[in-house]
Amino acid sequence: MEVKHKDDGKKGLFYVEKDGKQVAEMTYVHSAPNKIIIDHTEVDDSLKGQGVGYELVAASVDYLRNNNLKVMPLCPFAAAVFKKKHDEYADVLF
DSSP: OOOEEEEOSSEEEEEEEETTEEEEEEEEEEEETTEEEEEEEEEOGGGTTTTHHHHHHHHHHHHHHHTTOEEEEOSHHHHHHHHHTHHHHGGGBO
16 A cells, blocks of 8 residues: 655645545645654545555654655644654654
8 A cells, every 4th residue: 555645845645546546645744944743644434444644654754854844743643653663763753
């Protein structure tokens, strides 16, 4: 499953498409030159339990590391993933 990414400099989106339809997304906003806030994650019921939400978070961590950014996960799902994988993801937390 391919996680795609869009960013317009103010806000961004990690998402998954299936048959041309967006079926999962995690949105964020830029809150400072080196910081983003993850504010929402949603996965279609057809993909629940397949780890898609975790893949969205992992894609965001790659993006953060590659762009020297930090994150504040306000979305409850993303916050739970960052807490669960704290040892792996601590370097990108704000």
